[in-house]
Amino acid sequence: MMRFLPQTNRLLLPSTSSTACGVNQLRMTSGSAVTSSSVSRYEEAVRLLNSLQSNAATIKKLRGQRENLQAMNLPQCRKYLESLKIFDNDLNALNIIHVSGTKGKGSTCAYAEAILRHQGLKTGLYTSPHLVHVRERIRIDGDPVDEKTFAEEFFHVYDIIKKEHSENMPAYFKFLTLLAFRIFIKMNVQVVILEVGIGGEYDCTNVIEQPKVCGVTTLDYDHISILGSKLSEIAWHKAGIFKKGVPAIYSPTTPEAEEVLLSRATDKSTSIYEAPPVSAYHFARQISPGISGIHQFSNISLALQLVRVWSEKCEFALPGIEKREITGKGFDVPLWMCDAIELCRWPGRSQVVTTDGNITYLLDGAHTPKSMEACSEWAAEEIAHLKKEKVKKILLFQCTADRCPSTLIQYLKVGNVHRFAIVSIFSPLGSLKLSLVQPNSTQALINQPTPQI
Ligand SMILES: Nc1ncnc2c1ncn2[C@@H]1O[C@H](COP(=O)(O)OP(=O)(O)OP(=O)(O)O)[C@@H](O)[C@H]1O
Ligand SMILES: [Mg+2]
Numbered sequence: 001m002m003r004f005l006p007q008t009n010r011l012l013l014p015s016t017s018s019t020a021c022g023v024n025q026l027r028m029t030s031g032s033a034v035t036s037s038s039v040s041r042y043e044e045a046v047r048l049l050n051s052l053q054s055n056a057a058t059i060k061k062l063r064g065q066r067e068n069l070q071a072m073n074l075p076q077c078r079k080y081l082e083s084l085k086i087f088d089n090d091l092n093a094l095n096i097i098h099v100s101g102t103k104g105k106g107s108t109c110a111y112a113e114a115i116l117r118h119q120g121l122k123t124g125l126y127t128s129p130h131l132v133h134v135r136e137r138i139r140i141d142g143d144p145v146d147e148k149t150f151a152e153e154f155f156h157v158y159d160i161i162k163k164e165h166s167e168n169m170p171a172y173f174k175f176l177t178l179l180a181f182r183i184f185i186k187m188n189v190q191v192v193i194l195e196v197g198i199g200g201e202y203d204c205t206n207v208i209e210q211p212k213v214c215g216v217t218t219l220d221y222d223h224i225s226i227l228g229s230k231l232s233e234i235a236w237h238k239a240g241i242f243k244k245g246v247p248a249i250y251s252p253t254t255p256e257a258e259e260v261l262l263s264r265a266t267d268k269s270t271s272i273y274e275a276p277p278v279s280a281y282h283f284a285r286q287i288s289p290g291i292s293g294i295h296q297f298s299n300i301s302l303a304l305q306l307v308r309v310w311s312e313k314c315e316f317a318l319p320g321i322e323k324r325e326i327t328g329k330g331f332d333v334p335l336w337m338c339d340a341i342e343l344c345r346w347p348g349r350s351q352v353v354t355t356d357g358n359i360t361y362l363l364d365g366a367h368t369p370k371s372m373e374a375c376s377e378w379a380a381e382e383i384a385h386l387k388k389e390k391v392k393k394i395l396l397f398q399c400t401a402d403r404c405p406s407t408l409i410q411y412l413k414v415g416n417v418h419r420f421a422i423v424s425i426f427s428p429l430g431s432l433k434l435s436l437v438q439p440n441s442t443q444a445l446i447n448q449p450t451p452q453i
């Protein structure tokens with residue numbers, strides 16, 4: 001089948017020059033193998049990156065000035081990008097799929113990435129948070145960027161910003177976003193799937209001017225001190241990523257939230273569609289999606305719509321997908337797309353890990369009411385499958401920052417089948433604190449040692 005690639009797209013041209021688009025030459029360490037010096041450079045990079053995290057006292061102090069700070073995010077980002085000589089054209093040429101929402105952003109991005117990679121496109125994927133190491137957040141062709149590249153590009157970005165903005169260094173997430181753009185440009189990726197950090201309107205990923213398509217996943221209550229406590233307020237922030245002339249697709253939501261999404265789309269001259277239920281598609285064969293759980297079907301539908309619109313906008317023909325107007329309707333999903341959906345992996349979300357020691361861990365990233373319910377449904381189903389086996393089942397879900405385990409646990413309704421639910425607290429520094437929660441109780445027994453089971 002004939003493929004049409006965007007004429008204006010620098011990234012779809014052969015990559016011959018490391019100075020393309022105004023970014024400077026790489027500072028190479030010796031050889032391509034990972035040397036001890038490149039490893040220590042990587043460790044030093046991670047140490048410096050972690051030093052950009054605000055401590056609890058600073059965060060508390062800054063909370064009062066939150067509105068001001070939020071509004072400053074994007075102007076600051078633009079200054080840093082200018083210093084890094086990354087221009088709007090460079091970002092636009094990344095052919096970005098931009099995804100906001102409360103739940104399912106990472107999964108939706110992972111599905112879209114898996115589908116496009118299956119077609120041989122060189123992909124960049126930017127997501128958060130990470131589970132084991134920070135490089136998981138910046139992926140090239142599905143794999144975390146390697147340590148050597150990470151370290152080289154880190155110091156390129158860090159040195160320039162330190163030199164020009166030493167009094168005003170970007171915080172952790174902002175820095176990583178700049179680094180991700182730099183790496184994607186250097187690696188000549190053909191498409192970037194970009195997950196918003198928090199909200200949308202003021203999020204530093206929103207510095208991009210012209211994505212190819214935007215998506216809004218399931219809306220729910222999270223970060224309410226920043227985004228508001230009503231779904232309509234939350235929707236306002238999420239719709240902040242809409243851009244003039246860039247189609248947007250959203251997962252079904254409440255009428256109040258939908259009204260806000262639609263009215264913001266009108267204000268911004270964005271054409272907007274609701275992603276259909278998964279039953280609207282005709283799959284070439286029965287599929288068992290790579291990320292399990294019924295809730296993943298709405299992410300799959302959104303990812304399918306995003307990929308389809310992306311291919312129309314980029315004039316990149318996808319085999320088995322007819323060219324047609326963007327409508328937000330279901331379509332025939334060819335075999336290769338079914339394969340890609342099955343091959344998609346997103347660790348730490350609806351993941352079952354079995355150990356030799358008769359323990360099965362159910363890992364999930366749930367941390368909002370809706371996602372705890374989704375997690376609950378998925379876990380109950382998995383536990384039903386495991387019922388006959390004499391294995392202990394431990395469910396881990398995510399509880400970071402100021403979220404409270406005891407408010408989340410009430411949404412978990414998997415009964416007595418497992419002995420304990422363990423709330424995992426991830427921190428970007430990589431330390432994992434465990435808190436115990438007894439399944440029948442809403443009371444977390446914080447910081448107890450792991451039980452003998
Ligand atoms: N469509 C959905 N509806 C409800 N819950 C969902 C949905 N998709 C994912 N989840 C839940 O949210 C968790 C996190 O999924 P995912 O990483 O895809 O979302 P995210 O929006 O990137 O989350 P985060 O806030 O951690 O960045 C999953 O483990 C699952 O419990
Ligand atoms: Mg979140």
Ligand SMILES: [Mg+2]
Nearest residue numbers: 105106128129
């Ligand atoms: Mg995420």
